[in-house]
Amino acid sequence: MKELENLYDRIIQRVNINLRELEFEVNPYAQNAIPLGQMIKFYAFFGISPHHPLSFQFKHSNLAGSYFLGHCNVINSLLYKSDIRGDELKKKGDLFQYQCFEIPVNRDEEINITDSLLIKTLVHNFSHDPETLEEFFIKDTISMNYANIHGSPSDGCFLGPFATADLTTIRDCVIRRFAYVQAGEVSHLDIAAGTVWVRNPGEFNFIYQHPVDELNDYIFISPTAPPQGLFIDFVEDRKEAFQRVFDVVNIEHSTSVPTSASLDRYAVVKPTTTIGENVLVSQRAYLQNSYLGKGANAQENCYIINSQLEGFNVTAHGAKIIEADLGTNVFVGFNSFLRGCPDGRLTIGKDSIIMPHTIIDVKESLTIPPGQLVWGMIKDDEDLANHSIPIEKFSGITSGISMGNMYFEGNGASFVTAFKDRIHHILEANGAFFNGSEKKGHAQKNQYISFNTLQPYPEGHKKGLYPTIVIKP
Amino acid sequence: MKELENLYDRIIQRVNINLRELEFEVNPYAQNAIPLGQMIKFYAFFGISPHHPLSFQFKHSNLAGSYFLGHCNVINSLLYKSDIRGDELKKKGDLFQYQCFEIPVNRDEEINITDSLLIKTLVHNFSHDPETLEEFFIKDTISMNYANIHGSPSDGCFLGPFATADLTTIRDCVIRRFAYVQAGEVSHLDIAAGTVWVRNPGEFNFIYQHPVDELNDYIFISPTAPPQGLFIDFVEDRKEAFQRVFDVVNIEHSTSVPTSASLDRYAVVKPTTTIGENVLVSQRAYLQNSYLGKGANAQENCYIINSQLEGFNVTAHGAKIIEADLGTNVFVGFNSFLRGCPDGRLTIGKDSIIMPHTIIDVKESLTIPPGQLVWGMIKDDEDLANHSIPIEKFSGITSGISMGNMYFEGNGASFVTAFKDRIHHILEANGAFFNGSEKKGHAQKNQYISFNTLQPYPEGHKKGLYPTIVIKP
CATH class of the missing domain: 2.160.10.10 (Hexapeptide repeat proteins)
Incomplete structure (x- = not known):
C-alpha cells in the first residue's frame, strides 16, 4: 500500500499548504477519518445510461465505494464512499446567465477532482462560477463524512463532517462541521461549526449560528477521534x-414503483x-x-x-x-x-x-x-x-431582522424568491x-442506468490504487 | 438495439466473405446461436492483479458475461460468456524459439479481437505463429459454444460448438463441431465434425475421425436450431x-483452499x-x-x-x-x-x-x-x-500406424515427446x-485478483453496446 500511503500524505500536505494562513492543520482530522485498510474493501461503481453524458477518467486514485455518473475525472485523489453525480452539468452550447452576462458554454462541463480526499461526500449540480463554467473543480480539498459539495468549485479547502458548500466557489477555506455556506464566492475564511450562511451580495445576507454545546450532541469532532455524535450513530445503526x-449484483426491490x-x-x-x-x-x-x-x-x-x-x-x-x-x-x-x-x-x-x-x-x-x-x-x-x-x-x-442567533439583512422578498425558484x-x-x-x-x-463496478489492485505496492480507467461513449 | 443488430450483421457478412470459397454460410448457425436479447443481460468482468499485465481496450462491442485478464483489445465484436485470458502472453524482451530462429519479442503481446462473434469461447495462451509474435489476433471469426481458440491466431474462420483450434494459425477455415486442430498453420480448410488432427510438418501427423452418427448424440447442430445433444444438456443442467x-459481489467458498x-x-x-x-x-x-x-x-x-x-x-x-x-x-x-x-x-x-x-x-x-x-x-x-x-x-x-479411424504417420517418439513437453x-x-x-x-x-464488472447501455439506440473502455496500469 506504499503508493496509497504516499498519495494520502501528498494530499494532506497540499491542503495544509493551502490552509496555512488560517493556521489550520488537517492532519489530525484526516488521519482519524478513515483507516487506509478500509479503502481497499469496497468497490466503486459508475452508471451508464442513454440519458446522461458519459466520460470518466480515473487515474492514480482510490475510489472505494464511490459512485460516479456523468462526466467526471479523478486524478491523484482518494474518494471514500462518495457520490460524484455529474448529471446536472452544463452542456456545450448552453447559455449561462450571470447578472447581465449571457455566457456561452464552450464545451461539456466536467467535474475534475484532483489531489483531494473526499469521505462519504456528495458532489452534485454544476459550477455556478461564471469564471469557470466548463470545469467544476475540486482541488487540494479534504471533505469529511457527509459533506456536500454542491455546485461549488473548491480549491484548497477543508470541509468538516456534515458541512455543505452550496453554489459557492470556495478557496483556501475551512468549513467546519455542520456549517452551510451559500455565498457565491468566498476565500480564506474559517467558517465556524454550525454556521448557516446564505448570501447574495447586494441582495441579502442570512446568518444563523447553531449553539455549539447543543450541536456537539449531534456532531462532534476532535483531533484525536473520528467524528462522533447522534448523526454518526444514526447512520451507523442503519449501515447493515x-x-x-x-x-x-442485481436487486429487485419489493416495493412497487x-x-x-x-x-x-x-x-x-x-x-x-x-x-x-x-x-x-x-x-x-x-x-x-x-x-x-x-x-x-x-x-x-x-x-x-x-x-x-x-x-x-x-x-x-x-x-x-x-x-x-x-x-x-x-x-x-x-x-x-x-x-x-x-x-x-x-x-x-x-x-x-x-x-x-x-x-x-x-x-x-x-x-x-x-x-x-x-x-x-x-x-x-x-x-x-x-x-x-x-x-x-x-x-x-426590506432592511433586516434578527431573531436569537439569526441575523438577516437585505431584501426578504428577494431571499424568498431565490429559495422558491x-x-x-x-x-x-x-x-x-x-x-x-x-x-x-x-x-x-434514472430508470435506465446500468451499473459497473471497479476494484483496486488487491496486492503489491499499488495495493488500494485503482488502475487508470477511461470510459467514453 | 439498432447498433447491436448492425454490428451483428456486419460480423456475419465479413465472415461469410472470408469463407466464400468453402461455400459455407455462417448465417443460419450464428443466427440461432444466441438471441441478441440475451446479450444485454449479463455483466462482463475483468481481473486486476499485481501478477498480470493490465491493458484492456473495449470499443463498440458487446461483452456479455465475458471475462478478461491480461492484455486484451476488443473492437467491433460480440463476446458472449467468453473467457479471454491474456495471462500467458509473451512479454517484451522474450526470445521466441522457432525451429532454428530465435526471435526477440518487440513489445508485450496482445490479444486483438476485431469484427468477431465469440460464444462461450475460451481464448488463452499466446500466438505460436512466428510471423505474428506480438499479436494474437482473432479477426472476422465466429466461434460457437465451448469452442477453444488456444494459442491460435484466427482470421476469417468459423468454429462450431466444442471445436478447438490449438497452437495453429487458422485462416479462412471452417472447423466444425467437436473438431480439434493442432497443425501449425492452416488455411482454406473445411475440417469435418469430430476430426482430431495433430500435425507437426516433417515430424508426424495424427488424424482421428469420430463416427458422426455417434457424435451426433453428444453434439449436433443444424441450420435451424441452436446446438443440441448430451454435451449441451450436461452443461445446461448445471447452469443454475x-x-x-x-x-x-463477493463469495466465500466453503471449501478450504x-x-x-x-x-x-x-x-x-x-x-x-x-x-x-x-x-x-x-x-x-x-x-x-x-x-x-x-x-x-x-x-x-x-x-x-x-x-x-x-x-x-x-x-x-x-x-x-x-x-x-x-x-x-x-x-x-x-x-x-x-x-x-x-x-x-x-x-x-x-x-x-x-x-x-x-x-x-x-x-x-x-x-x-x-x-x-x-x-x-x-x-x-x-x-x-x-x-x-x-x-x-x-x-x-517410426513410419506409421492405423487403428480403426485413427491414422498416424511419422515419428511416434517425436509425437510423444511433444505431448509430454x-x-x-x-x-x-x-x-x-x-x-x-x-x-x-x-x-x-491468481490468488490476488480483484474483479471489476461492466455493463452495456441499458436503453436507446446503443442498447447492448458497451461504452468505450480503456484500462491501463
Whole structure:
C-alpha cells in the first residue's frame, strides 16, 4: 500500500499548504477519518445510461465505494464512499446567465477532482462560477463524512463532517462541521461549526449560528477521534441494511414503483413504503415505512422513516425525516435532521421551507403551520417560535431582522424568491412535474442506468490504487 | 438495439466473405446461436492483479458475461460468456524459439479481437505463429459454444460448438463441431465434425475421425436450431449453480483452499470437494464431490464430478470427468468427455494421455492401464482396445500406424515427446511444481485478483453496446 500511503500524505500536505494562513492543520482530522485498510474493501461503481453524458477518467486514485455518473475525472485523489453525480452539468452550447452576462458554454462541463480526499461526500449540480463554467473543480480539498459539495468549485479547502458548500466557489477555506455556506464566492475564511450562511451580495445576507454545546450532541469532532455524535450513530445503526444492497449484483426491490418514478438499486427500502408517481429515490437513500407522494424525492444519504410526504417534497442531500408528516411542497434543506417520535409526531404544514442544516428534534408533538420559514435548532414550541417566521411576513422585510442567533439583512422578498425558484428548479430537475411525455427529469431518466463496478489492485505496492480507467461513449 | 443488430450483421457478412470459397454460410448457425436479447443481460468482468499485465481496450462491442485478464483489445465484436485470458502472453524482451530462429519479442503481446462473434469461447495462451509474435489476433471469426481458440491466431474462420483450434494459425477455415486442430498453420480448410488432427510438418501427423452418427448424440447442430445433444444438456443442467456465483459481489467458498492453491471466485464447488496444494481451479470450472490432488487443475468449463484426481492432473479447457479415478500425471485434453457411472467407474492409470476431444462414456466399469495413449470414442473394453496404445509402444513407431479411424504417420517418439513437453509446460505454467518460494504459476498468482464488472447501455439506440473502455496500469 506504499503508493496509497504516499498519495494520502501528498494530499494532506497540499491542503495544509493551502490552509496555512488560517493556521489550520488537517492532519489530525484526516488521519482519524478513515483507516487506509478500509479503502481497499469496497468497490466503486459508475452508471451508464442513454440519458446522461458519459466520460470518466480515473487515474492514480482510490475510489472505494464511490459512485460516479456523468462526466467526471479523478486524478491523484482518494474518494471514500462518495457520490460524484455529474448529471446536472452544463452542456456545450448552453447559455449561462450571470447578472447581465449571457455566457456561452464552450464545451461539456466536467467535474475534475484532483489531489483531494473526499469521505462519504456528495458532489452534485454544476459550477455556478461564471469564471469557470466548463470545469467544476475540486482541488487540494479534504471533505469529511457527509459533506456536500454542491455546485461549488473548491480549491484548497477543508470541509468538516456534515458541512455543505452550496453554489459557492470556495478557496483556501475551512468549513467546519455542520456549517452551510451559500455565498457565491468566498476565500480564506474559517467558517465556524454550525454556521448557516446564505448570501447574495447586494441582495441579502442570512446568518444563523447553531449553539455549539447543543450541536456537539449531534456532531462532534476532535483531533484525536473520528467524528462522533447522534448523526454518526444514526447512520451507523442503519449501515447493515446497505450491506445487502451492495453485496448482490442485481436487486429487485419489493416495493412497487410507478413507471414515472425511479428507485435506485443502491437505495434501501423497508416495508411498508409507498412510492408515488414522479418520485426520485437516489442511491444511498434509506426509506422505511413511509409514504412519498407524487413528485417527492429522497436524495443521497437521506433517511425517511415512519413518515408521510404528501407530494412535491424536496428532501435534499443528507436530510433525515423521522416520525413526521409533511404537507405538499415542503422543502427540507441539506443535512437537516427532523425527528418526531411515535407519541409526538412532527407535522410540517404545506409550502414550508426548512432551511439547510436545521435540526428539529422533538419529544412531544410539534406542528409547524403552513408557509413557514424554519431554521436552527428546535426542540419544542418555544424554540419553534424563535426559529421560524411566516414566509409571507419574511417577504415583507426590506432592511433586516434578527431573531436569537439569526441575523438577516437585505431584501426578504428577494431571499424568498431565490429559495422558491431554487425549489422549483430542483423539482423540475428531479422530474416531479413529468406529465407522461414532457418535463422528464432524474426520476424518469434514472430508470435506465446500468451499473459497473471497479476494484483496486488487491496486492503489491499499488495495493488500494485503482488502475487508470477511461470510459467514453 | 439498432447498433447491436448492425454490428451483428456486419460480423456475419465479413465472415461469410472470408469463407466464400468453402461455400459455407455462417448465417443460419450464428443466427440461432444466441438471441441478441440475451446479450444485454449479463455483466462482463475483468481481473486486476499485481501478477498480470493490465491493458484492456473495449470499443463498440458487446461483452456479455465475458471475462478478461491480461492484455486484451476488443473492437467491433460480440463476446458472449467468453473467457479471454491474456495471462500467458509473451512479454517484451522474450526470445521466441522457432525451429532454428530465435526471435526477440518487440513489445508485450496482445490479444486483438476485431469484427468477431465469440460464444462461450475460451481464448488463452499466446500466438505460436512466428510471423505474428506480438499479436494474437482473432479477426472476422465466429466461434460457437465451448469452442477453444488456444494459442491460435484466427482470421476469417468459423468454429462450431466444442471445436478447438490449438497452437495453429487458422485462416479462412471452417472447423466444425467437436473438431480439434493442432497443425501449425492452416488455411482454406473445411475440417469435418469430430476430426482430431495433430500435425507437426516433417515430424508426424495424427488424424482421428469420430463416427458422426455417434457424435451426433453428444453434439449436433443444424441450420435451424441452436446446438443440441448430451454435451449441451450436461452443461445446461448445471447452469443454475453458476447463477449464484455470478449474482453476488463477493463469495466465500466453503471449501478450504491451501495457501499454494487458488480457487476462482467464479467457479462452482459443491460438497464434498478437497483441493490439494498447488491446485488451480479456473473461473467457470465446476467441482462436485471430488478430490483434486497436489498440482491438479480444472480449467475453464471443466466439470469434475464424483471423481478422484491423484495429482499433477491436467484437465484442459472444457474437459469433463464424471465418476472416474485418475492416477497421477494423467492428462485429459480439451473438451474430452470422460464419464463412468456409480456402478461402473472409469479408472485411468497414471501417466496416461487422453487425447483432446476424446469421449469415454461407459455403463460398466472400465480400467485404462497406466501409460496409455487414448483417443476417440470409447464405450466399452473393446472400444478401448481399438482406441488406445501404450505410450511406450507408440514411441517406437517410426513410419506409421492405423487403428480403426485413427491414422498416424511419422515419428511416434517425436509425437510423444511433444505431448509430454507440453503437459510439463502446462503444469509448470499452472504452478503445479511450486515449492513454497519458486516455480510460481497461475495457482499462486491468481490468488490476488480483484474483479471489476461492466455493463452495456441499458436503453436507446446503443442498447447492448458497451461504452468505450480503456484500462491501463
